Structures are given as structure tokens and as C-alpha cells.
Amino acid sequence: MHTDYDVRWEGKIIGTVDRKKQVLEAASRSFALFGYKATTMEQVAKIANVGKGTIYTFFDTKEQLFDEILHEVISEMKTIIQREVDHYKPFFDNLFRVLDSLLEFRSEHELLMKLSQEVRDVGTPQSQEAMNQVESVILAYIEKEIRHAMMQKELRDCDPGIVSFLMFKMYVALTSEWNKNHEPLTKEQIKEHIRLFLEDGLAVHAS
Numbered sequence: 001m002h003t004d005y006d007v008r009w010e011g012k013i014i015g016t017v018d019r020k021k022q023v024l025e026a027a028s029r030s031f032a033l034f035g036y037k038a039t040t041m042e043q044v045a046k047i048a049n050v051g052k053g054t055i056y057t058f059f060d061t062k063e064q065l066f067d068e069i070l071h072e073v074i075s076e077m078k079t080i081i082q083r084e085v086d087h088y089k090p091f092f093d094n095l096f097r098v099l100d101s102l103l104e105f106r107s108e109h110e111l112l113m114k115l116s117q118e119v120r121d122v123g124t125p126q127s128q129e130a131m132n133q134v135e136s137v138i139l140a141y142i143e144k145e146i147r148h149a150m151m152q153k154e155l156r157d158c159d160p161g162i163v164s165f166l167m168f169k170m171y172v173a174l175t176s177e178w179n180k181n182h183e184p185l186t187k188e189q190i191k192e193h194i195r196l197f198l199e200d201g202l203a204v205h206a207s
Contacts, residue, residue, distance in 0.1 A: 031114065076105070081137075115127040170194060
């Protein structure tokens, strides 16, 4: 049986959680609109419709606020990986499916789009570090899957760190860099060329 004190206490907790969520949502919008460098605590407070002191109740600095939002983004990426990976399917099928989903997520997520732009235009260290963390999640997935495929004798022995880097950079180059001066490739063309350079060289072929 709840007492009046219990109800007040639970209401206070729920109110605090909701207010923190409100601040995070506002900060995410601000970072997506203005980038890391131009976002201020005043802007976040205005978007959240709270006093600036409310933000400092939960976060001491803009850096802490940004880090929590980035953590949520990375958690979303890891959820995508878990959803797409199927170890009953061949390594390269998983690779293409996961990279398609992750790069689509990265290209459509407003915050990541703004941070990428800020890195290109301004070179803000915090934005660069954030994009490095995003890339690290992708590279860690590929490296882990390479090790798994090697254990299953699906890929020949190689350096997982180097090969994961090459796979990712090649995929990004063919999906985005190529388009700057050439007709965009279809997903099937991209997969065909990656298979040509990587699968034929790494795959273990039955004798």
C-alpha cells in the first residue's frame, strides 16, 4: 500500500526523469541544427523551455551533455548490428547488409550529418572525435566478424584490424567518394567490386 509520501517521492522521480529526457531531446535538436561548436547551454534551455539551471542539475558541462547524446546514438548503431547479423548466413552477406544499414543510419541521422559537415567545414575537435567513435563502432563490428569467419574457416588467416579498415574504407569510397566525380554505383555494383577485390582474395575455397 502506497503512502502519500511514496506517491510524492515516485512523482518526483518520474518528474526528474522526464525533465532530463526533455533536456536531452532539446540538446540533440540543438546539436543537429547548429553543430557542437555553436550550441550553447542557453540555446538548449530555450529549446527545452527550462531554466539554464535545470540543465546543470543533470549535466555540469556541454561536453557531458554531448557525450550522453552520442552514447545513445552509438547504442542505436549497436542495436542495428545485432538486428542484422545472422551467423547462419555467409560472412559477406552479413557484411553488406550491416554496412548498408549503418551507413544509411549515418547518412540520415540529423546529428551525424551535422557533425560530419562541421568536421569538413570547421574541423571542431569534439565533432571529429564523435565521428571517430562512430567509425570505431563499425570497425569493431567488422573486426569481430572477421575473427568469427576465420574460426569457422570461412575466411583465410589475415590481420583482422587491417582488413576491417580496408573493407570499411572501400565501402565508404564506393558509396560516397566515387559519386563526387562519377555516376553513382548501384548497391549491386558496389558489392560486385568488393567481392572482386576482397572475397576472392580472402575466402577459403573448397578444393
